[in-house]
Amino acid sequence: MPSTTVSGGLRRAYGLEPSGQRTIGRLLVLTLMLLLVLSPPLLDRITGYTSPGGMPLLKIHFGTYLLFGALFLMLAKIGLPAFVFRSFQEQIGVLQFAALMAIVSAIVVLRQGMSGLAFFIDTLLTAPIAILIASYLDEKQRQKIMLLIIAFILVNAVVAVGERLAGKHIFNFQELWEVRFFRSTAFLGHPLTNAALTGFAMVLIVALNWHPLVKLCAISLCLAAILSFGARASFVSTAIALSLSCVAWSILRFRAGRMPRRLVRILPLILFLGAIVCAYLFTATDLGERIFALTKLGDGASLDDSAAVRINLFQIFHFISRDELLYGTSFYHILIILQVYKNIPVIENFWINILLFLGLILFIVFVISFLLFLFSICRGRGLFAYFAILNFLLIASASNSLSTKTPSLVIVVVAVFGLPRRREATAISAVSRQVYSN
Numbered sequence: 001m002p003s004t005t006v007s008g009g010l011r012r013a014y015g016l017e018p019s020g021q022r023t024i025g026r027l028l029v030l031t032l033m034l035l036l037v038l039s040p041p042l043l044d045r046i047t048g049y050t051s052p053g054g055m056p057l058l059k060i061h062f063g064t065y066l067l068f069g070a071l072f073l074m075l076a077k078i079g080l081p082a083f084v085f086r087s088f089q090e091q092i093g094v095l096q097f098a099a100l101m102a103i104v105s106a107i108v109v110l111r112q113g114m115s116g117l118a119f120f121i122d123t124l125l126t127a128p129i130a131i132l133i134a135s136y137l138d139e140k141q142r143q144k145i146m147l148l149i150i151a152f153i154l155v156n157a158v159v160a161v162g163e164r165l166a167g168k169h170i171f172n173f174q175e176l177w178e179v180r181f182f183r184s185t186a187f188l189g190h191p192l193t194n195a196a197l198t199g200f201a202m203v204l205i206v207a208l209n210w211h212p213l214v215k216l217c218a219i220s221l222c223l224a225a226i227l228s229f230g231a232r233a234s235f236v237s238t239a240i241a242l243s244l245s246c247v248a249w250s251i252l253r254f255r256a257g258r259m260p261r262r263l264v265r266i267l268p269l270i271l272f273l274g275a276i277v278c279a280y281l282f283t284a285t286d287l288g289e290r291i292f293a294l295t296k297l298g299d300g301a302s303l304d305d306s307a308a309v310r311i312n313l314f315q316i317f318h319f320i321s322r323d324e325l326l327y328g329t330s331f332y333h334i335l336i337i338l339q340v341y342k343n344i345p346v347i348e349n350f351w352i353n354i355l356l357f358l359g360l361i362l363f364i365v366f367v368i369s370f371l372l373f374l375f376s377i378c379r380g381r382g383l384f385a386y387f388a389i390l391n392f393l394l395i396a397s398a399s400n401s402l403s404t405k406t407p408s409l410v411i412v413v414v415a416v417f418g419l420p421r422r423r424e425a426t427a428i429s430a431v432s433r434q435v436y437s438n
Contacts, residue, residue, distance in 0.1 A: 031067045031070065041185075042328075059118035090257075097373035104119060104366070108357070111328070118405060135417075146418025147416050148196075154218060156186045160186040160225040163184040191229040197393065198393070241387050248383050348399055350402035352403075354366060
C-alpha cells in the first residue's frame, strides 16, 4: 500500500489522512455496535423493521445508513476514481461482490418495487461495503475491531447462560419462544442468529494469540451459550469445526516448537474433563433431548416442529412455476405461499431463499461471486479463517441466520478481516496481548 508515515503511528494511505482514518474507524465501530445491539426483533418494535408494509426507509437498519454515511465521507476525501482503482487492485474479490449486489438490488426494484430490497441491502450489500471501508484502516485498527466483536459475543454468551439459569429473557420477544422449551435470546434476538455468531466466534478464538487457558475458558463459555440457545445444527457443526481447529492449532504449535510442556502434560486431563462437562451439559439440556429424538426417527418417532420446517421447506418448489424458478419470483408471492401452506411457516435456508428471489440463472452467478468474496477475505489469513467462515456457512445453510434481514454476514467478514495476514502476523501479534492485558 503506497503510504507515508506521519505522527501518531498512522499512515497516509491513498489520500486518506490519519484523522480521516480515525474518523472512518470510529464510524465503522459505531455501525457494528448498532447492528449488534439493535437486533431485528428489537428494531421491529421501534420501526416495524421486519413487519410487512410500512415506510420503505424504515425497513433498512439504522446501522446501514451510518455505514453508507462512512462510505460517502471516505469518497469525499479520496475521490470515487481513486477508491475504485485501489479496490480493483487490492480488493477485487470484494469489489465484484459489491457490484453484483448493487446490480441485484437494482433488478429487485425493477421487478417488484421496494419489497425485498432491504433484505439484499442489510444482509448482503453491507458486508462488502464494510470490508472496502475497513481496507483503508491499518492492521492494528482492524484487529482491535475484531477483538471488540469477539468481546461483544462473549458478553452476549454470558447473558445467554444467565437467561438459561434464571429462566427469563432480557427482552420479551414472545413470538420467538412459543415452543415447549426455553431458548435464550440475549442481545441478538433470535436463538439461531445467536448460535451462528457464537459458533463462528468459538472457531475464531482458536486463532487468537491468547493464553491456552484463556482460550479454553472463552470456548467453554461459548459452548454453554450454544446449549442455552438450543441450536442443534450450530452445536454439531461447531463441534466438528472446533475439533479440526484445535487439532490444527496443536500441530502448528508443536511443529513451531511453541507448545508449552506444561500444557502437553495436562492436555489429556483437560480433554477428559472437558468431555465429561460437555456430556453432562449435553444430556442435561433440552438440546440434547432434541438431538436424541432425531436418532429415534426409525423407531416410529416423528420430527419436531423445528426439524419438520427444514424438511417441508423443499415442498415450496411445488408452488413455483418453471419461469419463476429460472428468473425468480416476487417477495409477495413467497409470502402468500407461506401464509397459505401452513407446513412452511418460514424459509430457514439461505440458499433456497436466494434461489427463489433471483432465479436459477442469477443464483449460479451469485454463488460463484459470493464464494469468491469469502475466499478473498480469508486468503492469507491462515487456516482458522477458512474454518470459521465454513462453520458459519454450514450453520446459516440450516437456519435463518442469512435468510432474513440480519447483520450476521457483515459481523463475520469484518471479524475475519481483522485477522493479521501471514506476512504481518509477527509484527501484529503483540496487539492482542496488549488489548487483553488492558
